[in-house]
Amino acid sequence: MTDTKEDIFLNDLDLSLEKAWELLSEAVSDRRSPLHMPAIGTVTEEGLPSQRIMVLRSADPEKRQLRFNTDARVSKVRDIGNGAPVSVLGYHPEAKIQLRLTGTGHIHRDGPRADAAWDQASLYGQRCYLAEPAPGSAVEEATSGLPADIEGRKPTEEQVEPARANFAILLVDVVRIEWLYLAHTGHRRAASTWDSRTGDWQHEWLVP
Numbered sequence: 275m276t277d278t279k280e281d282i283f284l285n286d287l288d289l290s291l292e293k294a295w296e297l298l299s300e301a302v303s304d305r306r307s308p309l310h311m312p313a314i315g316t317v318t319e320e321g322l323p324s325q326r327i328m329v330l331r332s333a334d335p336e337k338r339q340l341r342f343n344t345d346a347r348v349s350k351v352r353d354i355g356n357g358a359p360v361s362v363l364g365y366h367p368e369a370k371i372q373l374r375l376t377g378t379g380h381i382h383r384d385g386p387r388a389d390a391a392w393d394q395a396s397l398y399g400q401r402c403y404l405a406e407p408a409p410g411s412a413v414e415e416a417t418s419g420l421p422a423d424i425e426g427r428k429p430t431e432e433q434v435e436p437a438r439a440n441f442a443i444l445l446v447d448v449v450r451i452e453w454l455y456l457a458h459t460g461h462r463r464a465a466s467t468w469d470s471r472t473g474d475w476q477h478e479w480l481v482p
């Protein structure tokens with residue numbers, strides 16, 4: 275990142291938000307980007323915070339939407355359901371930018387979006403959803419949960435077919451993006467909140 279660009283971020287709210295989406299969009303295909311694997315926060319049915327790393331599968335600034343893949347049988351899927359609050363957190367050391375996003379989560383087990391996500395996943399990716407019993411189940415011995423005949427092997431399309439029933443996507447409709455930019459001259463912090471009445475983002479600077 276050049277000095278000129280740094281200066282722009284120091285004073286331009288619109289560009290800061292644009293950069294946030296740019297970093298997220300790049301992170302989808304760039305496995306080396308730290309934002310490729312952000313921490314996703316949810317609230318359990320007991321009201322406790324719960325976080326985990328998930329791979330960012332798509333980031334759409336127009337729809338304000340992020341997508342993640344998950345096993346449909348796990349507790350976070352039940353906790354999120356259709357409209358629970360979800361947080362997304364990542365820090366990009368090269369860009370010196372921390373992103374804290376808040377949104378509403380929606381789980382889709384079926385439908386065109388889930389089908390397309392399943393088709394996009396590799397055979398190894400699809401294999402993860404074959405675990406039995408469901409991820410998070412307590413077991414007597416250490417196990418991958420995978421059937422013995424495909425452990426350590428690339429499965430065939432036929433072998434992974436039953437896994438589709440265990441697959442779901444998590445869509446996060448982003449309603450707030452908080453941006454923290456670390457600059458040696460003085461940090462900058464900004465928040466962008468989606469205003470559903472005007473259909474636009476409302477930006478404001480915050481003290482870092």
Ligand SMILES: Cc1cc2nc3c(=O)[nH]c(=O)nc-3n(C[C@H](O)[C@H](O)[C@H](O)COP(=O)(O)O)c2cc1C
Pocket residue numbers: 311324325326327328329330342343344345348349350351409410
């Ligand atoms: C590098 C990495 C990537 C991961 N990617 C995903 C993912 O894309 N989806 C997912 O559900 N879990 C993913 N996990 C596993 C979760 O972090 C977590 O352990 C698992 O989903 C169980 O969490 P839960 O009990 O909250 O459902 C990943 C873990 C790591 C370390």
